[in-house]
Amino acid sequence: METPIEGSNPSSSVVFSCSRYLLSLTPIAPFHFAIFVNDLEEAREFYGRILGCKEGRSAATWVDFDFFGNQISVHNTGPVAPTVDAGLVEDKKVPMPHFGAVLDWTEFQEIAQRVRTSGIAFIVEPTVRFAGQPGEQMTMFFRDPGGNALEFKSFRATGEMFARAAPERG
Numbered sequence: 001m002e003t004p005i006e007g008s009n010p011s012s013s014v015v016f017s018c019s020r021y022l023l024s025l026t027p028i029a030p031f032h033f034a035i036f037v038n039d040l041e042e043a044r045e046f047y048g049r050i051l052g053c054k055e056g057r058s059a060a061t062w063v064d065f066d067f068f069g070n071q072i073s074v075h076n077t078g079p080v081a082p083t084v085d086a087g088l089v090e091d092k093k094v095p096m097p098h099f100g101a102v103l104d105w106t107e108f109q110e111i112a113q114r115v116r117t118s119g120i121a122f123i124v125e126p127t128v129r130f131a132g133q134p135g136e137q138m139t140m141f142f143r144d145p146g147g148n149a150l151e152f153k154s155f156r157a158t159g160e161m162f163a164r165a166a167p168e169r170g
Contacts, residue, residue, distance in 0.1 A: 030070045031070045031071075032070070032071045032072075033070070033073070034074075034075060035072065035074055035146075036074075036075055036079060036080045036081065036148075037074040037080065037144065037145070038146040038147075039076065039145065040058075040061075040062075040063055040074065043063060043074045043076075043144065047065045047067070047144070050120070051111060052114075053065040053066055053067050053068070053072075061076055067101065080146040080147045081148070082147075083095040083097060083098065083143070083148070083149040085123065090129055090130070092124055094124060094141055094151070095123055095143070096149075097149065098151050100151035100152045102152075102153045102155065103153070107154075108126075108152060108153070109126075111152055112140055112152075120142050120143075121143075123142055123149065124139065124140060124141040125140065126138055126139070130165070135161070135162075136155070136157070136160070137156065138153065138156075140152055
């Protein structure tokens with residue numbers, strides 16, 4: 001999808017090509033995150049085939065993946081960090097720590113289906129959170145084969161990632 005900058009001169013407008021990323025006039029710095037996994041081939045299957053992340057550079061003990069525009073490195077040289085289902089969001093326990101990505105609505109559904117088809121157990125099934133409120137979102141939690149917890153989200157309104165709920169009136 002190509003979108004000209006709003007209010008620009010059509011004859012000289014700058015066009016952004018946008019597929020799965022949020023359109024932003026502010027540059028977004030991709031993050032790098034390194035984690036331990038138990039088995040690099042299992043990690044390649046999970047991050048590559050199931051999640052659809054393109055593999056980058058690798059060595060005998062690690063692999064880099066394009067994790068939805070960010071770089072994750074999986075290493076098999078140490079123990080996987082333990083997670084505890086102790087976070088609490090809308091009365092649901094969620095694993096801590098965890099990481100993940102914010103996807104568009106369609107891509108979220110595609111990932112959820114691939115996780116289901118692959119037989120991976122959800123910690124929190126795909127569900128709507130904060131229904132009818134600013135920041136309404138779909139969310140799901142599951143673990144990679146090594147036990148690292150992941151959360152994927154999709155916001156009904158893409159501009160509401162940092163929306164705050166309206167204050168209650170008394």
